[in-house]
Amino acid sequence: MRLNTLAAATVAGLLGATPVLADLVFPSLSYRTGPYAAGGIPFADGYADYFTLLNERDGGIGGVAARVLECETAYNTEKGVECYESTKGEGALVYQPLSTGITYQLIPKASADGIPLHTMGYGRTSAANGSVFEWVFNYPANYWNGASHAINHILDENGGDVAGKRVALVYHNSAYGKEPIRTLEELSAANIRFPMENFIGVWWSGSENDVLPAGAGADGYKSLNMHNVGADFPIYDDLKTHVVDKGLAAGAGDQLGTVLYNRGLYAAMLAAEAARTAQGIHGVGEITAAMMRDGMEALEITEARMGELGMPNFGPSFSVSCDNHGGPGLGAVQQWDASAESWSLITDFYASDMEVIQPLITADSEAYAAEAGIEPRGC
Amino acid sequence: MLYREAGEFKTAYAADAATFPIAFDRWRYYGVLAIAFLVIPLTINDYFASAVLVPFLIWSIVAIGLNILTGYCGQVSLGTGGFMAVGAYAAYKIMTAAPDLNILIVVLLSGGVTAAVGVLFGLPSLRIKGFYLAVATLAAQFFLVWLFNRVPWFYNNSATGQISAPERSMFGFEITGPMASAEAKYLFCLVIVFAMAWLARNLTRGRLGRSWMAIRDMDIAAEIIGVDPLRAKLSAFAVSSFFVGVGGALFFTVYLGAVEVGEAFGINKSFLALFMIIIGGLGSIFGSFAGAAFIVLLPVFLKNVMVGALGWPTDIAAHFEFVILGALIIFFLIVEPHGLAALWRTAKEKLRLWPFPH
Numbered sequence: 160m161r162l163n164t165l166a167a168a169t170v171a172g173l174l175g176a177t178p179v180l181a182d183l184v185f186p187s188l189s190y191r192t193g194p195y196a197a198g199g200i201p202f203a204d205g206y207a208d209y210f211t212l213l214n215e216r217d218g219g220i221g222g223v224a225a226r227v228l229e230c231e232t233a234y235n236t237e238k239g240v241e242c243y244e245s246t247k248g249e250g251a252l253v254y255q256p257l258s259t260g261i262t263y264q265l266i267p268k269a270s271a272d273g274i275p276l277h278t279m280g281y282g283r284t285s286a287a288n289g290s291v292f293e294w295v296f297n298y299p300a301n302y303w304n305g306a307s308h309a310i311n312h313i314l315d316e317n318g319g320d321v322a323g324k325r326v327a328l329v330y331h332n333s334a335y336g337k338e339p340i341r342t343l344e345e346l347s348a349a350n351i352r353f354p355m356e357n358f359i360g361v362w363w364s365g366s367e368n369d370v371l372p373a374g375a376g377a378d379g380y381k382s383l384n385m386h387n388v389g390a391d392f393p394i395y396d397d398l399k400t401h402v403v404d405k406g407l408a409a410g411a412g413d414q415l416g417t418v419l420y421n422r423g424l425y426a427a428m429l430a431a432e433a434a435r436t437a438q439g440i441h442g443v444g445e446i447t448a449a450m451m452r453d454g455m456e457a458l459e460i461t462e463a464r465m466g467e468l469g470m471p472n473f474g475p476s477f478s479v480s481c482d483n484h485g486g487p488g489l490g491a492v493q494q495w496d497a498s499a500e501s502w503s504l505i506t507d508f509y510a511s512d513m514e515v516i517q518p519l520i521t522a523d524s525e526a527y528a529a530e531a532g533i534e535p536r537g538c
Numbered sequence: 539m540l541y542r543e544a545g546e547f548k549t550a551y552a553a554d555a556a557t558f559p560i561a562f563d564r565w566r567y568y569g570v571l572a573i574a575f576l577v578i579p580l581t582i583n584d585y586f587a588s589a590v591l592v593p594f595l596i597w598s599i600v601a602i603g604l605n606i607l608t609g610y611c612g613q614v615s616l617g618t619g620g621f622m623a624v625g626a627y628a629a630y631k632i633m634t635a636a637p638d639l640n641i642l643i644v645v646l647l648s649g650g651v652t653a654a655v656g657v658l659f660g661l662p663s664l665r666i667k668g669f670y671l672a673v674a675t676l677a678a679q680f681f682l683v684w685l686f687n688r689v690p691w692f693y694n695n696s697a698t699g700q701i702s703a704p705e706r707s708m709f710g711f712e713i714t715g716p717m718a719s720a721e722a723k724y725l726f727c728l729v730i731v732f733a734m735a736w737l738a739r740n741l742t743r744g745r746l747g748r749s750w751m752a753i754r755d756m757d758i759a760a761e762i763i764g765v766d767p768l769r770a771k772l773s774a775f776a777v778s779s780f781f782v783g784v785g786g787a788l789f790f791t792v793y794l795g796a797v798e799v800g801e802a803f804g805i806n807k808s809f810l811a812l813f814m815i816i817i818g819g820l821g822s823i824f825g826s827f828a829g830a831a832f833i834v835l836l837p838v839f840l841k842n843v844m845v846g847a848l849g850w851p852t853d854i855a856a857h858f859e860f861v862i863l864g865a866l867i868i869f870f871l872i873v874e875p876h877g878l879a880a881l882w883r884t885a886k887e888k889l890r891l892w893p894f895p896h
Contacts, residue, residue, distance in 0.1 A: 191853035200853075230845075231852035236794060236801060241589035241838060248585070263700050263796040271716035283698075410853075530704065 181445055183220055183434055185210060185427070186228045186246040188256050191410070193233030197368040198419055200410055202257065203229065205423020207409035208402050212394075213431060215401040220434050223444040236260040243268065252451040253277050253430055267531065270294040275452040279426050280305070280362050280385050285523035287485025289456065290535040292524065296455050298429070298486030299477050300385045300511075302361065303519060307511035308383050308490040309359040315506075355379040359492065365502070366418040370495045378497035381505075383490050386425040386474040388502040390416030394424070394469035418493075418502055425474055432468075433458045456481055475508035482538035485520070488513060541889040557739060563886075574728055579721045587720035588793070594834045595727040596788045601814040601826035602738045603781025608812070609820035610742055611774035612754030613663050617675035619807035620682035621779050623799050624652045625786025627692050630701045633791070634694060641706040641713050645730065645787045652783020653776040655682075660775030664768060667757075679808055686799040702796040714791045723792050730788065734781060739823050741777065750774050751821070782811075817870060819879025828878040836863060 187206050190199030210225040219225050228249060230242035239261030243254065253275045256262045262282035269276050270293065278286065278297045286295035300308075317324070356379040360369070365382025398415065402408050414420040437446045437454025446454070459478040465471055475489035489508040496503065528535055541562045548554045558564040582591065600622060607613050628648035632639065639647075659678040663671050686692050693701050705715030712718040713726050741747050749770040752760035761767055790797050797803070810833060818829020837859050844855035874881045888895075 189852065192856040196853075229852045231841075231856045233856060236797070237593065240794065241585075241841075244585040244589045245842075259698070260700075260796075260798055260801050263698070263702065263798075264794060267702070267716035267795065530702075532705070 182224045182226045183252055183446065184226050184228055184246075184250045185430055186230060186242070186249075186251045186254055188232045188239060188242050188254065188258075188261065189229055190232050190234040190257065192231060193235065195234045198363070198366060199234065199257070201366070201414035201417045201419035202423040202426070204408070204410040204412070204414045205420040205425075206255070206427045207423075208398060208407075208415075208420075209424045209427030209431065211402050211407050211409070212398055215405065215407065216397055220431050221438040221444050223438075225431070225434075232258065232261065234258050234260075236264055240264060247272060247274060250448075252434060252446065252448050253455070255279065255426055255430070257281070259283075266292070266295055272448075273452075274448040275455055277426070277430065277455065279422075279429070283527075284485075285520045285527065287483060287520050288524035288535075289480070289482050289484035290538045291528045291533055292484060293536060294452060296479065296484045298458070298479050298484065299460075299475055300362075300488045300490045301485055303516045304485075304488035304490055304511040305361045305383050307488075307516060308492070308509070309361075311509065311511065312359060312381075312492050312506065356381060356494070359383065362422075362490075365493060365495075367500075367502075368419075370497070371500070375497045377495055380495045381492055382495075384418070384493045384502075384504065385490050386421055387470075387472060387491075387504060388418055388421060388493055392470050392473060397469055421473075424470075428468060428470065428473075429458070429460070432460065432464070455479060456484070480538070481536075488516065541886065541892070543890075557743075571732070574732075575725075579725055582720045582724055584720050587724045590835065590838055592723055592727050592793050594830055595724075595731045596785050596793055597811075597814065597830040597834050598731055598827050599734050599788070600782050600785035600811050601818065601830045602735060602823060603778045603785060604811045605815045605818075605820065605822070605826045606738060606742065606750070606781065607774050607778035609815055609822065609825070610747060610754060611750035611771065611778075613660075613771060613774060614668065614672040615675040615778070616672050616805070616808045616812065617659060617678035617682070618782055618811040619803045619805060620679040621652050621656055621782040622786030622789060622807060623682050623686055623803035624655045624779075625649060625783030626790035626797060626803065627686050627701065627799070628652065628783065629787035629791050630694075630703070631692065633704055633706065637704070641708055641726075641791065642730075644706070645784055645791070648787035649780040649784035652786065653780040656775045656779020656782070657772050660772050660779075663771050663775065676805075676808075679805055683799050683803060686803075698798070700796055700798045701790070703791040706791070714795065716795070718792070727788055727792060730784065734784065735823055735827075738781070742823070746770075746773060746777075754821075813867070815877075817867060817877055819877030819882075822877070822879035824882060825877050825879030828882070832866075832878065836866070 187203055189203035190196060191203055207227045207229065210227050213220055214224050228246050228251070230246055232239045232242055234257075236258070239256060239258060243265060251274055254265060254269060255277050256265050259281050262276065262278050265276055266283060266286065273294065276295045278295065280297070280300055281302070282297055283292075283295070284297070284301040284303045286292040286297050287301060355377060358380055360380070360382035362383050362385055365384060370377035370380055395415065403412060403415070433454040434446060434451060435454070436457050436459075437450045438444055440453055440457060441450045443450070456479055460474065460476055462472070462476045465473050465476070475487070477486040477489060479486055488511045490511065491504050491508045492506045493502045494505045527533070541560060543560060546559065546561060556564070558567050578591070600618060604615060604618050607615050625648045628651040629644055632644050632647055659675065662674045666674060687699060693699050703714045705717065706713055708726070711722040713722055742750070749760070749765045752763070752765045753767060753770045757767055760770070786803070789802070794802065814829030814833050815826060816829070817832050818827070819825025840859045840862055841855060844850045844858060845852055870878065
């Protein structure tokens with residue numbers, strides 16, 4: 160037992176002193192290694208680059224520098240716990256766990272510690288009910304919205320009538336909310352010669368990584384998305400001037416413009432805007448995690464604001480409220496063009512059937528509240 | 539000079555049969571216990587409990603469990619992850635069915651359930667040996683994970699198949715759930731580890747342990763001298779699965795709080811446990827602790843050095859972790875094929891002669 164006490168003491172010594180710095184800390188629980196690294200790298204790059212841009216161009220958020228604290232999870236729950244515990248003491252404002260497994264872990268923990276979670280398009284869908292899940296946000300859309308988007312799109316394509324047609328859900332049988340695994344569909348589809356345009360993946364199965372390996376076989380494949388694609392936005396000019404050309408880009412700097420890089424940018428933008436909102440509400444620059452939560456709950460993303468940020472029509476405009484932490488659940492459909500090797504949105508951001516989804520959210524969140532002994536707060 | 543038998547006079551059989559016959563060893567053992575029970579709880583924080591010590595303690599129990607089966611009884615098992623899952627899901631079902639039951643009893647009952655399942659999957663060991671048995675236990679691993687993924691009864695029909703541990707407390711202190719303090723979680727695991735390690739140590743040097751080792755060393759010879767292979771093998775499976783089940787229950791209730799069977803108890807966990815006992819030392823309780831420390835603490839330590847102290851990018855550090863860990867495993871297995879426990883044993887032999895080796 161001597162060895163372990165020695166090792167423990169050494170680790171303790173190393174962890175002993177972590178200085179408290181006056182800045183806004185955004186932990187990034189990234190997965191640049193492991194089986195899902197292909198998806199984790201662009202997201203982490205986008206998330207980091209946006210904050211680098213804010214620091215370089217605007218001197219931070221509301222004059223306070225943002226600091227991205229990256230911790231490698233490899234999409235692994237145990238490493239996620241380690242990352243959470245090691246970063247929460249540094250003044251973390253909001254966690255984006257990225258893995259549904261880690262999210263389930265962190266929902267009770269972060270709520271107890273008073274640190275908001277933002278699970279954008281993954282995690283526990285019923286966390287949209289803000290009166291039960293005070294500290295968890297999943298705007299702008301969740302999996303159940305996604306399912307509805309897909310069905311709505313199918314209805315659209317078929318003139319509103321799908322009688323006699325089958326809708327099959329091809330899913331990965333695991334915790335990722337039984338979410339569709341990224342590549343599986345394309346590859347199996349390519350092998351079974353099923354028409355690609357009849358496939359609609361959820362947003363985590365709609366990146367370049369998912370279609371490039373299938374080559375021309377993936378042409379016409381559709382997937383959902385909650386934000387726009389491509390690099391044709393004014394913010395990319397700023398990114399080039401202030402981040403890439405200065406050699407400050409995260410990772411290898413080769414992911415700009417990919418779907419998941421854009422998602423990282425989008426997540427960072429929402430986090431930064433929430434921080435800005437929180438600064439406005441509380442009138443201080445150096446906000447705490449609790450203030451950040453207030454900012455997330457009062458977040459309002461308008462078309463005009465996205466335009467100011469150099470991201471016009473980058474995502475849907477929406478607002479968050481005390482009882483609705485999920486936003487309106489808007490999404491769009493994107494399609495892959497294998498010859499041009501590019502994704503493009505083929506619809507506007509459109510609504511999902513909230514009258515179907517809302518009762519499900521209410522029922523599931525109330526079941527959680529009963530199980531965990533949470534008294535829903537009045538909204 | 540300090541570490542030697544000379545001058546130790548025993549006046550009772552009990553003293554003669556002590557686990558630590560050398561005074562220096564005994565005092566070292568008491569010292570470790572004093573630090574573990576009295577010093578660490580006063581200095582522990584959330585990070586240290588959740589990310590370092592609790593997983594280490596839990597993996598130690600699992601490693602001791604597997605060591606009983608593989609190291610002492612010679613039955614290779616690749617089903618450890620599956621048996622941990624049995625412990626975790628048993629704990630979940632018991633906790634949700636009987637909310638008032640003490641968490642300690644829940645954990646022990648989960649171990650009991652796992653022991654029964656372990657005996658069931660141990661039955662083939664009476665007919666098949668070695669690699670073939672490893673494959674049979676591999677089947678247990680996959681079957682159990684499949685079962686907990688597919689049958690909604692085990693996860694109370696939750697939408698995602700995740701199970702979450704409800705809050706439970708002991709003596710007024712929360713042990714499970716998000717409000718549990720670092721001290722409570724650590725001490726709860728430590729008490730169980732201490733009791734289980736003590737039990738394992740005494741089982742393995744008693745009649746039962748000797749019958750296991752006889753089977754391991756040569757099963758036909760053991761049978762001829764009167765060891766019943768049915769009893770020996772199945773008792774090894776039962777005791778080993780009990781340990782692994784307790785480890786799995788703690789892994790779910792105290793450590794993670796929410797698990798999904800495929801990710802938390804996949805085949806990787808079976809390999810991890812096997813690596814622990816191979817690196818630590820087969821057939822050694824100390825080896826189980828050393829192996830668990832090597833596999834659990836070293837990556838965290840390396841991460842903190844490379845990312846925290848040296849400020850390297852996280853992905854490069856993560857890759858280097860694999861390289862360093864792999865290189866160290868190869869190094870140790872070349873230098874000491876019998877594991878860290880054998881290294882420790884050699885060190886003690888040298889210490890006996892020191893400072894006059896001739």
